[in-house]
Every structure is written in C-alpha cells, then in structure tokens.
Amino acid sequence: xxxxxxxxxxxxxxxxxxxxxxxxxxxxxxxxxxxxxxxxxxxxxxxxxxxxxxxxxxxxxxxxxxxxxxxxxxxxxxxxxxxxxxxxxxxxxxxxxxxxxxxxxxxxxxxxxxxxxxxxxxxxxxxxxxxxxxxxxxxxxxxxxxxxxxxxxxxxxxxxxxxxxxxxxxxxxxxxxxxxxxxxxx
Amino acid sequence: xxxxxxxxxxxxxxxxxxxxxxxxxxxxxxxxxxxxxxxxxxxxxxxxxxxxxxxxxxxxxxxxxxxxxxxxxxxxxxxxxxxxxxxxxxxxxxxxxxxxxxxxxxxxxxxxxxxxxxxxxxxxxxxxxxxxxxxxxxxxxxxxxxxxxxxxxxxxxxxxxxxxxxxxxxxxxxxxxxxxxxxxxxxxxxxxxxxxxxxxxxxxxxxxxxxxxxxxxxxxxxxxxxxxxxxxxxxxxxxxxxxxxxxxxxxxxxxxxxxxxxxxxxxxxxxxxxxxxxxxxxxxxxxxxxxxxxxxxxxxxxxxxxxxxxxxxxxxxxxxxxxxxxxxxxxxxxxxxxxxxxxxxxxxxxxxxxxxxxxxxxxxxxxxxxxxxxxxxxxxxxxxxxxxxxxxxxxxxxxxxxxxxxxxxxxxxxxxxxxxxxxxxxxxxxxxxxxxxxxxxxxxxxxxxxxxxxxxxxxxxxxxxxxxxxxxxxxxxxxxxxxxxxxxxxxxxxxxxxxxxxxxxxxxxxxxxxxxxxxxxxxxxxxxxxxxxxxxxxxxxxxxxxxxxxxxxxxxxxxxxxxxxxxxxxxxxxxxxxxxxxxxxx
Ligand SMILES: Cc1cc2nc3c(=O)[nH]c(=O)nc-3n(C[C@H](O)[C@H](O)[C@H](O)COP(=O)(O)OP(=O)(O)OC[C@H]3O[C@@H](n4cnc5c(N)ncnc54)[C@H](O)[C@@H]3O)c2cc1C
Ligand SMILES: Cc1ncc(C[n+]2csc(CCOP(=O)(O)OP(=O)(O)O)c2C)c(N)n1
Ligand SMILES: [Mg+2]
Numbered sequence: 001x002x003x004x005x006x007x008x009x010x011x012x013x014x015x016x017x018x019x020x021x022x023x024x025x026x027x028x029x030x031x032x033x034x035x036x037x038x039x040x041x042x043x044x045x046x047x048x049x050x051x052x053x054x055x056x057x058x059x060x061x062x063x064x065x066x067x068x069x070x071x072x073x074x075x076x077x078x079x080x081x082x083x084x085x086x087x088x089x090x091x092x093x094x095x096x097x098x099x100x101x102x103x104x105x106x107x108x109x110x111x112x113x114x115x116x117x118x119x120x121x122x123x124x125x126x127x128x129x130x131x132x133x134x135x136x137x138x139x140x141x142x143x144x145x146x147x148x149x150x151x152x153x154x155x156x157x158x159x160x161x162x163x164x165x166x167x168x169x170x171x172x173x174x175x176x177x178x179x180x181x182x183x184x185x186x
Numbered sequence: 187x188x189x190x191x192x193x194x195x196x197x198x199x200x201x202x203x204x205x206x207x208x209x210x211x212x213x214x215x216x217x218x219x220x221x222x223x224x225x226x227x228x229x230x231x232x233x234x235x236x237x238x239x240x241x242x243x244x245x246x247x248x249x250x251x252x253x254x255x256x257x258x259x260x261x262x263x264x265x266x267x268x269x270x271x272x273x274x275x276x277x278x279x280x281x282x283x284x285x286x287x288x289x290x291x292x293x294x295x296x297x298x299x300x301x302x303x304x305x306x307x308x309x310x311x312x313x314x315x316x317x318x319x320x321x322x323x324x325x326x327x328x329x330x331x332x333x334x335x336x337x338x339x340x341x342x343x344x345x346x347x348x349x350x351x352x353x354x355x356x357x358x359x360x361x362x363x364x365x366x367x368x369x370x371x372x373x374x375x376x377x378x379x380x381x382x383x384x385x386x387x388x389x390x391x392x393x394x395x396x397x398x399x400x401x402x403x404x405x406x407x408x409x410x411x412x413x414x415x416x417x418x419x420x421x422x423x424x425x426x427x428x429x430x431x432x433x434x435x436x437x438x439x440x441x442x443x444x445x446x447x448x449x450x451x452x453x454x455x456x457x458x459x460x461x462x463x464x465x466x467x468x469x470x471x472x473x474x475x476x477x478x479x480x481x482x483x484x485x486x487x488x489x490x491x492x493x494x495x496x497x498x499x500x501x502x503x504x505x506x507x508x509x510x511x512x513x514x515x516x517x518x519x520x521x522x523x524x525x526x527x528x529x530x531x532x533x534x535x536x537x538x539x540x541x542x543x544x545x546x547x548x549x550x551x552x553x554x555x556x557x558x559x560x561x562x563x564x565x566x567x568x569x570x571x572x573x574x575x576x577x578x579x580x581x582x583x584x585x586x587x588x589x590x591x592x593x594x595x596x597x598x599x600x601x602x603x604x605x606x607x608x609x610x611x612x613x614x615x616x617x618x619x620x621x622x623x624x625x626x627x628x629x630x631x632x633x634x635x636x637x638x639x640x641x642x643x644x645x646x647x648x649x650x651x652x653x654x655x656x657x658x659x660x661x662x663x664x665x666x667x668x669x670x671x672x673x674x675x676x677x678x679x680x681x682x683x684x685x686x687x688x689x690x691x692x693x694x695x696x697x698x699x700x701x702x703x704x705x706x707x708x709x710x711x712x713x714x715x716x717x718x719x720x721x722x723x724x725x726x727x728x729x730x731x732x733x734x735x736x737x738x739x740x741x742x743x744x745x746x747x748x749x750x751x752x753x754x755x756x757x758x759x760x761x762x763x764x765x766x767x768x769x770x771x772x
Binding site for chain 1: 310314335368369370493498499502
C-alpha cells in the first residue's frame with residue numbers, strides 16, 4: 001500500500017506564519033487481536049483522520065493467542081506521529097503500539113520481486129547488478145528476469161532505480177516488517 | 187446464572203443483568219425475535235420511538251442525565267442507518283450507549299439481502315467499538331463487553347450487530363463477571379509525581395484559571411464535588427466548556443461563565459492572559475481555542491484527561507496527566523491540603539481585580555425591549571421561574587442553544603443535555619424524553635429553535651404515549667438564526683434559505699398530538715405563560731415568539747483570538763469583522 005505524501009497538514013486554525021514542525025518518517029508496530037475487521041479499523045483510522053501510510057504489513061504472529069502484528073510506516077510531524085500512536089491505542093482490539101523509530105535500534109526488512117525485461121547486454125548488466133545486491137533470480141525467460149530481493153526499503157529503492165533504465169517492467173513489494181534489536185521484545 | 191437460552195433471550199437477559207430498565211427502540215424484521223423476548227418480561231421497559239435517530243438521542247439524554255449507559259434496539263438496514271446520527275453524536279460528546287442492531291441471517295450477509303446494510307462497516311467510524319456476532323457462543327460475552335466498553339474510560343457508543351439466525355440459535359448464557367478485558371483497560375489513577383508537580387505549579391501561579399469540560403461530568407458527581415473543593419481551596423477562577431456546565435455551580439463566586447466562541451468576555455480574556463491553565467476533562471476544541479497561535483500565549487498548561495489522544499492533539503501542553511478526573515482531583519485536593527500551599531495572595535488579588543474589570547463589561551448583556559420578547563430575556567425568565575425546581579434542560583442546536591448556555595445557570599452536573607461536538611439539530615426533544623424517563627418527577631425543558639424542533643418532531647408522539655410531560659420551549663425567531671447570523675457576518679446579509687418558511691402553527695401542532703400548546707409574544711405576559719407551562723401536567727409546546735433579528739453575542743469571530751471578541755455593545759458592522767481566511771473556517 002503506497003500513498004503519496006501530501007503537503008504538511010496545516011490546520012486552518014493555525015497561522016500560516018506559525019512554526020511548521022519537521023516531517024519525519026516513523027515505523028510503528030501494532031500488536032492486535034486477530035479478529036475480523038481489525039485491519040479495517042486501523043486503515044480506517046488513517047484515512048479518516050488524514051494520516052499517511054507509506055507502507056503497511058500485517059500477519060499473524062502468535063497463532064495460539066490469535067495475535068497479529070501490523071507494521072506501519074508513516075510520515076508526519078512528531079506531534080502528528082504521537083497522535084497516531086495514541087489514536088491507535090484507542091482501538092479496542094489493539095494490545096500495544098510501539099514507535100520503533102523512537103526506540104532507535106531497529107531492523108527493518110522488506111521483500112520485493114522485480115521484473116526486468118531486456119536482451120543482450122542489458123541482461124548481463126541486470127544480472128551483474130543483481131549479484132551486487134544479492135538479489136536472487138526466481139524466474140527467467142529469454143527476454144526477462146524476476147529478481148527476489150530482501151533488504152531495507154532504501155536498498156530496494158536503489159535496486160529498482162538501477163533496473164529502471166535497463167528495462168524495469170514491474171515491482172511487487174511486501175512492505176516493511178520491523179523489529180527492535182537486542183534481547184528485549186515489544 | 188449460566189443457562190441455556192436463545193440468542194434473543196440472551197439479549198434481554200443481558201440487558202436485565204446490566205441493570206437496564208429503559209430501552210429505546212423500533213421493531214423490524216431483523217429484531218423480531220428480540221421483541222418477542224421483550225414481550226415475555228417486565229423488567230426492561232421498551233419505549234417505542236418514532237424514528238431511530240430519536241431512539242439514539244433519547245438514550246443519550248437518558249445516559250447524560252442519569253450517569254447510566256443508554257440503550258437502544260433497532261432493526262437492520264434502515265433502522266441501523268437512521269441511528270447513525272445519534273451514534274455519531276454520542277461519540278463526539280462521549281456519551282455511553284449500547285445500540286443493538288438486527289442483521290440479516292449470517293448465510294445471507296454480503297448478498298445484498300433485504301434490509302441488509304454493512305452495519306459494522308457503517309458504524310466503525312461513529313462508535314467507540316462495534317461487533318458483528320457471528321455465533322451464539324460469543325453473544326453473552328460480547329453483550330457484557332459492550333456495556334463495559336461503553337461506560338469505561340472515555341465513554342462512547344458501542345454497536346452490537348446480531349444476525350437473525352443468531353437470535354434464534356440456542357446456547358449457554360453467561361452472566362456478567364467483573365470483566366478484565368484483555369486489551370481495554372483505561373488508566374484511572376494519575377501519576378502521583380505529576381499531580382505533585384501540578385500542585386506546585388498551581389501554588390506558584392499568579393494568573394491561574396481552571397478550564398473544565400465534559401470529562402468532569404463523565405467522571406461522575408464525585409468529580410464535581412472535588413472540583414468545587416479544589417476551587418474553594420485555591421480561590422482560582424473557573425470557566426467551563428459548553429459540555430461541562432453544572433460541574434461548578436453557575437452561582438458560584440469563582441465562576442466566569444462559559445468560555446469559547448460564545449463564551450463570556452471575562453472567561454475568554456482570562457484564558458488569553460492566564461499564566462497557568464489547568465484543563466480538566468476538556469479537549470481544546472476549536473470553539474474554545476480560536477486562533478491557535480494566539481491561544482493563551484503566556485501560559486503554562488496542565489491537562490488532565492482520561493484519553494491520551496486528547497492530550498497534545500490541538501494544543502501542546504506542559505504537564506499532561508492521564509487519568510480519570512475524579513481520581514486525579516481527589517489526589518490533587520489531598521496533596522494541596524497536605525502541603526498547605528501558600529498561594530501568591532497579592533498576585534491573585536490583582537488577577538481578580540483584572541477579572542472584575544472584564545466582568546464589568548457585562549458581555550451577556552442585550553438591549554431590553556417592552557414590545558418584543560428578546561430571546562435572552564425569555565431564557566432569563568425561564569431560569570428565574572424554574573431555578574427552585576428539580577429542572578433538567580436539553581437544547582436543540584443554534585442561537586437558542588447558546589443563549590441557554592449563557593443565561594441559564596446550572597448548579598449541578600447532569601442537568602444540561604446538549605449536542606456540543608456534532609451540533610445535531612433534532613437532539614433536544616428526544617433527549618428530553620430520555621431525560622424525563624430517567625427522572626419521572628422532574629421538570630424537563632427542551633429549549634428549542636423553530637427549525638431544529640422540526641427535525642425530530644415525530645417524537646412528540648412518543649412523549650404523549652409514554653406520559654412524558656416534557657416542555658418544549660421554542661425561541662421562535664422564524665429563522666435558522668445561527669445560519670442567518672453567519673450569513674450576516676460572512677455573506678453580506680444574503681439570507682439564502684435560512685428563513686423558516688411555512689412553519690406549522692405550533693399550538694395547533696401540539697393539540698394535534700394531544701399535548702398542550704401555548705403561544706406568547708408579549709414580554710409582559712411571558713412570566714404568566716411560562717408558569718402555565720410549568721404547572722401543566724401535560725407535555726407542552728411553548729411557542730415563544732421572539733425578536734427575529736437578534737444576534738448571539740459576544741462572539742469570537744472564526745480565525746480570531748480570545749481577546750478579539752465582538753461584544754454586544756460594539757459599534758462595528760459585524761459584517762466586516764471576519765477576513766477571508768476566517769471565512770474558510772466553520
Ligand atoms: C452552535 C455551537 C456553538 C458552540 N459554541 C461553543 C462555545 O462557545 N463554547 C464552548 O465551550 N463550546 C461550544 N460548543 C461546543 C463545542 O463544539 C464542543 O462540543 C465543546 O467545546 C467540547 O467540550 P469539552 O472540551 O468539554 O469536551 P467533551 O467533548 O465533553 O470531551 C471531554 C474530554 O474529557 C475527557 N474525558 C472524558 N471522560 C473523562 C474522565 N472520566 N476523566 C477525565 N477526562 C475525561 C475526554 O477524553 C475528552 O477529552 C458549541 C457547539 C455548537 C453546536
Ligand atoms: C442536522 C443539522 N443540520 C444543519 C445544521 C446547521 N445549523 C446549525 S444551527 C442551524 C439553525 C438552527 O435554527 P433554529 O433551530 O431555528 O435555531 P436558532 O439558531 O434560530 O435559535 C443550522 C441549520 C445542524 N447543526 N444540524
Ligand atoms: Mg430559529
């Protein structure tokens with residue numbers, strides 16, 4: 001799920017010459033009861049209140065307890081992001097919201113499949129770059145490859161940009177999964 | 187006791203076990219089993235409304251005036267969609283409701299079946315939480331959970347959508363236990379260290395003010411008692427939002443009147459100039475803050491609120507305290523007493539002297555008239571003639587609502603039912619019926635506008651059927667006065683569609699419903715007519731014919747600061763006050 005970043009949200013009640021806080025990107029981890037509609041509640045909160053979603057992933061993480069973990073990458077001023085966390089906490093089936101970016105040391109990974117089309121030198125060039133990025137070939141025809149690449153979102157962005165002039169066809173990304181470093185859990 | 191029963195029986199059993207005695211509702215195909223279960227018992231009294239919006243507002247009035255959870259039952263599809271305005275209203279004003287909706291049988295969900303609507307989808311944004319009950323095994327737990335969620339923490343509406351096959355299915359009913367909800371556990375106690383810090387800040391303040399709101403009412407009568415104690419101990423001035431009126435008595439000596447867009451000059455100036463703002467259960471709504479960058483620019487702010495998302499939402503505060511008003515106030519009073527804080531007496535005296543100067547402007551003043559009834563005068567007289575009685579006031583939305591807030595004085599909490607956040611015309615009459623049912627012996631008055639009252643007028647029939655002697659006091663200015671005022675302010679006096687054309691004859695209308703109708707247009711006869719209304723054992727419509735052109739002042743024009751109010755005695759042409767940026771705002 002990719003949303004375009006709209007301009008900084010300014011309340012009409014704030015003055016135009018007021019200080020505008022810096023726009024930051026944060027990764028939030030939301031532990032929820034895996035019940036019907038819970039994702040709609042989370043997504044609806046973002047659309048209803050005009051918050052941005054850069055990326056959103058969700059999957060069950062503890063089958064026995066029926067818990068799912070939603071990872072959301074969002075942008076906004078620090079005040080907006082604090083609001084987002086508190087608003088998420090109000091959703092009844094939400095257990096916990098952690099702003100991983102505030103915690104500092106986190107690892108973020110995303111998986112992408114990238115389809116590239118090309119002949120002759122462009123094929124070798126694509127393969128050479130893929131090797132440098134440790135992307136795997138998971139499908140090949142005489143005129144195309146599909147690469148599988150795992151990494152931080154930035155690394156995937158970079159790889160996609162390199163493939164673009166070679167013959168990028170399409171990209172499918174999972175969105176970000178994230179976790180804190182060290183022995184302690186969420 | 188755990189017992190086998192049908193889903194429909196479980197609903198009624200759960201209502202009884204939750205102490206519900208009054209249920210507002212309207213039947214339909216998808217709730218017939220529940221209506222059948224209601225038929226066999228006497229504990230839950232069903233009040234048949236005439237429109238589901240009325241059920242929701244009646245439940246709101248019932249809840250707000252009694253502190254209990256309000257309850258309604260509506261059918262699928264149009265029943266549920268009709269209730270949505272009331273649910274949204276309850277969400278905005280933090281009113282605890284449980285709304286049970288019928289749904290098409292589970293196997294038909296998603297097939298565009300007759301009277302199917304995606305009720306949980308539609309109400310997701312206007313409820314605190316909602317449920318679709320897919321199997322009978324979940325039903326009793328969900329019903330009890332719904333009550334727990336509606337009333338705990340920041341109260342709000344909860345919808346339980348029950349497919350018809352689940353109502354017919356048989357299962358084991360489990361009574362309510364002390365639910366320990368696995369995720370929802372609001373924090374009641376405030377952090378003591380922070381409360382200590384707050385008390386220390388208060389002791390040092392030179393120009394302090396209490397800014398209180400609906401949260402104090404939500405926290406129960408004990409919170410109001412503690413608030414009064416704290417005000418008495420500190421000697422600080424106190425103002426409140428529209429939603430918090432009555433928590434501190436309107437006759438209290440530290441009372442500055444309501445603040446905000448139509449608040450008093452003294453309250454707004456004191457907010458603007460204060461050096462310490464103690465916000466208790468209020469949410470820095472835009473009707474309060476006006477222009478944000480000019481909001482109380484020299485102040486430190488303490489904010490007590492049970493909902494962490496209310497804090498720092500519109501206004502950044504220096505000391506946030508998450509907790510229930512009653513709990514936090516209790517600790518505050520205790521700590522203040524224990525540490526016997528010496529306040530800065532001299533500074534406080536100077537502050538009060540300043541406030542008295544603002545008070546002397548008499549910003550709720552208006553030009554008296556011998557020939558036409560001024561709406562403010564009508565509310566004043568209504569207040570004088572009812573203040574010694576056991577009175578509850580509801581309102582519709584518009585100028586009359588603001589005049590009621592300005593000129594009626596509330597001595598106790600839970601006596602004032604109004605739609606603040608959503609501003610729903612049509613709220614007042616059903617809310618009055620709900621209030622009357624919670625307080626059968628009280629005098630319940632809906633201060634109404636002639637336009638608003640028509641929005642839920644069908645509920646007159648409910649009032650008559652259930653012997654609710656509510657008094658509908660219409661300030662009839664033949665205009666959607668609030669709209670007319672804004673058109674005068676912003677749109678060059680072009681009164682586009684704001685004249686109340688083709689009004690019914692309200693006296694005859696009352697009579698048609700089997701009520702009493704009274705009309706008065708002469709100020710010299712007003713008292714007598716009001717007394718006639720009060721003394722009538724029946725429901726009454728009082729058509730109070732008032733000045734058509736009166737504006738509701740004072741007013742902070744949109745986009746302006748607290749100290750830029752338009753006062754009633756201003757010479758300015760009010761059409762020239764708001765700039766283009768202000769016009770964008772609502
Ligand atoms: C035509 C019109 C004009 C209006 N003009 C004005 C005006 O001039 N002045 C004015 O004041 N309002 C006005 N209003 C009302 C305004 O729109 C808001 O509804 C109102 O100001 C909000 O009141 P509040 O801040 O007390 O919040 P509420 O909506 O009552 O919210 C209560 C706050 O307290 C918190 N809370 C709830 N329960 C507890 C608890 N137990 N413990 C602690 N905290 C709790 C909640 O989380 C929330 O933050 C007007 C409305 C209309 C329709
Ligand atoms: C359901 C709904 N529709 C529209 C509005 C916008 N609105 C606010 S006040 C008002 C006029 C109310 O007129 P009346 O009831 O006569 O009250 P008055 O202002 O004249 O006292 C309108 C249309 C609203 N608040 N609610
Ligand atoms: Mg009117």
